[in-house]
Amino acid sequence: MTLDLHHAxxxxxxxxxxxxxxxxxxxxxxxxxLAFDAVRTVAGLDVSVRDDRVRAxxxxxxxxxxxxxxxxxxxxxxxxxxxxxxxxxREVPAILPALEQLGALPDVLMLDAxxxxxxxxxxxxxxxxxxxxxxxxxxxxSILVGKHGPLxxxxxxxxxxxxxxxxxxxxxxxxxxxKPVYVSVGHRVTxxxxxxxxxxxxxxxxxxxxxxxxxxxxxxxxx
DNA sequence: GCGACAG
DNA sequence: ATCTTGTCGC
Numbered sequence: 001m002t003l004d005l006h007h008a009x010x011x012x013x014x015x016x017x018x019x020x021x022x023x024x025x026x027x028x029x030x031x032x033x034l035a036f037d038a039v040r041t042v043a044g045l046d047v048s049v050r051d052d053r054v055r056a057x058x059x060x061x062x063x064x065x066x067x068x069x070x071x072x073x074x075x076x077x078x079x080x081x082x083x084x085x086x087x088x089x090r091e092v093p094a095i096l097p098a099l100e101q102l103g104a105l106p107d108v109l110m111l112d113a114x115x116x117x118x119x120x121x122x123x124x125x126x127x128x129x130x131x132x133x134x135x136x137x138x139x140x141x142s143i144l145v146g147k148h149g150p151l152x153x154x155x156x157x158x159x160x161x162x163x164x165x166x167x168x169x170x171x172x173x174x175x176x177x178x179k180p181v182y183v184s185v186g187h188r189v190t191x192x193x194x195x196x197x198x199x200x201x202x203x204x205x206x207x208x209x210x211x212x213x214x215x216x217x218x219x220x221x222x223x
Numbered sequence: 224g225c226g227a228c229a230g
Numbered sequence: 231a232t233c234t235t236g237t238c239g240c
Contacts, residue, residue, distance in 0.1 A: 047230075049231050082231075084228040114229050123229070144229045230231050
């Protein structure tokens with residue numbers, strides 16, 4: 001499958017150029033309701049790093065059957081160092097070729113990273129969503145920016161993640177008595193819908209199944 | 224100037 | 231992210 005990228009730009013850039021690209025693309029992020037009735041597949045995407053190589057993995061789940069219907073792996077040289085706030089430039093170059101291996105583009109993309117909860121409101125989930133003009137959101141294991149108050153221990157509980165007096169995401173409890181995950185909008189979804197999907201797909205582990213499986217595939221090389 | 228800092 | 235055994239608790 002050939003990907004048609006919207007607003008394509010170079011990836012071999014300096015940190016300063018990367019920041020400018022984020023500022024240019026950030027205004028393109030749109031938050032809109034997800035048409036749940038049309039959501040059949042949700043893909044979990046994750047990237048692992050070993051030595052000087054990065055490995056992107058994608059696991060596509062049919063949310064009605066909760067079954068894996070497609071998967072892909074792409075490995076290559078690490079293109080960019082890890083710089084807080086510029087994760088996209090390290091992971092997207094590996095994610096794109098992995099996406100091309102899929103039979104079709106998933107209805108929704110779930111990233112193991114931040115989306116709107118980013119210093120320039122353009123985390124990895126926003127970046128990929130805008131490039132593909134596809135619904136996307138992030139489910140991170142820790143906070144990049146923002147703070148939040150306490151939240152109930154029950155599964156499904158949540159509290160707003162605030163940064164500079166703006167709600168940028170939500171701390172969501174996916175499992176009782178387990179540290180929360182941080183959900184934020186990527187593109188073409190509302191924060192509420194992203195949280196609903198996150199909780200609904202977290203059936204067995206702290207991380208929702210798409211992301212959990214993608215992490216496993218990326219790290220182990222197999223499901 | 225001193226911390227914080229997705230993965 | 232990655233290096234890694236056992237151990238505490240529901």
